[in-house]
Amino acid sequence: MATYKLFVSDMDGTILHNHTKIANETAEIVREAEAAGIRFAIATGRNYVNAKQILDEVGLSCPIVSSNGGRVLDTSGEVLHEIDLTIEEALQVIDVLHQDDKYADVFYEMYTEAGLVASRGDLIEASMKNLKANGDDRSLEMYEFFKNRYYVNEDVKIVDDIEGFIREEAGRVYKFIAFSSHLEKMTALWKEIEAQVEGVYVTSSGNDNIEVMAHGADKGNGVTKLAEHYGIDLSEVVVIGDNLNDVPMFKVAGKGIAMGNSHKDLIAISDHVTERHDEYGVANALKRVMTGEWE
Template sequence: MATYKLFVSDMDGTILHNHTRIAKETAEVVREAEAQGIRFAIATGRNYFNAKEILDEVGLSCPIVSSNGGRVLTETGEVLHEIDLTTEDALKVVSVLHQDHKYADVFYEMYSEAGLVASRMDLIEAAMENLKQNGDDRSLEMYEFFRKRYYVNEDVKLVEDIEHFIQHEAGRVYKFIAFSSHFEKMSALWAEIDEQVDGVYVTSSGDDNIEVMANGADKGHGVTKLAEHFGVDLSDVVVIGDNLNDVPMFEVAGKGIAMANSHEELIKISDHVTERHDEYGVAKALKRVMNGEWK
């Protein structure tokens, strides 16, 4: 019988069978775990509303650590914790991103109290074309993801003057995420933001992106807040993920499980490695925790 009390899963590359959905089979295993007394939660870089929409599609209701720890909400949407970028730091991040001579093919999104926001549609179109031309599986998967985001669902607000938007309309700014299929530019952008903006934490959920939050907005802090809310000791928490932005929650939890498709640095610090995200790796790991195989 399982002894762990809280199981927290990342989304992309982890519980999502692809970039858009949770498999029904996985959702059933989550419900089995909850029936055994194991609480289930999500910790993701995605914004809260997008994460909740994906969970709703398979009938799951659970707490969500969103924006990499920028926001922590209960299953009913009650905010337990929020930490946002200062206006000054948000503007500094934008100033680095807008150096077109360096980052001409990089586009970015901003998660804010006013919703998911993007600027410079020309950069988005250029990046989309690069993804399409690359032709590898990851690029084509990302191309389809962004095509639906911008041209089908249209769930991103486009603004002409993002500096003005940050100062007057955004409200709280929780996160920036920047994308490029030119991996060396992602590394350079990471280093430059890290050096020039003091109040931020920079991480990544893949070689083709970087994520920027306020210091203290990470999945480790988010999982800790959830555990405190439920009165669960961190030693009784299991986390599962696939990339560098999952490292902070691996560092605080009693058990860390990496996906077979994980970044090598995450695998190094994991207690166990489960199957790939497209091989029901989360469901299989959760079953092993439930039956006591992974104690």
């Protein structure tokens, strides 16, 4: 029977039961796995502070690969690895995003050393209205997420002069994430950033977004750094996720488990498929790994 020493889970669409919380039932299985000698970790596109808040709510403390691999931190919050965009790269991304004739309905956030930042509050408000008007489950889920982000918790700083902020206040810039319900614009934006900005890695955690990091800032490298830190061979690592930004860690780990709600391209390279995120898919997969059902 194969013995795995590290189990790494994505957050959105994976361990988060309803996009905002980890189910208590899942947290209990994580604790059982840790007691059995399987170290647990998170690999997420979210920033470290937000990811840790979600874990704290259910009493979990673990290493976190945040910003899609831009930052890797141990259980105590010590930074093990960081890779960020240069000021020039960040400004070039902004240049593409600010072409109003093409991307007038796209809003974006920037993950920085100084915190989570957004620009053009008018686009955020317009996008919120569109999400609510769409009425489908994904749109309403995202509407609630952004309502809490901007109007309840106020986690995001709105700045007018984003270029000036990058030059003078941001410190390290780890990631951009752009959103739009117009999927064809997400595809066009992805291609344009790749064509115009050298040294960046573009991926997605959903059809309605794209994420931009420095080249090398991906979950595969993040998980590799984490395994090295704990002296664990990559063959002894299990990863679980649901979307394209999880592909790099599936390529390096000993075992890759896709959620039932996963992107078809991730399912195609997975070793197993578990239940959906709202059907305790992570907890069930972890049980199968612990018992040896999935060697």
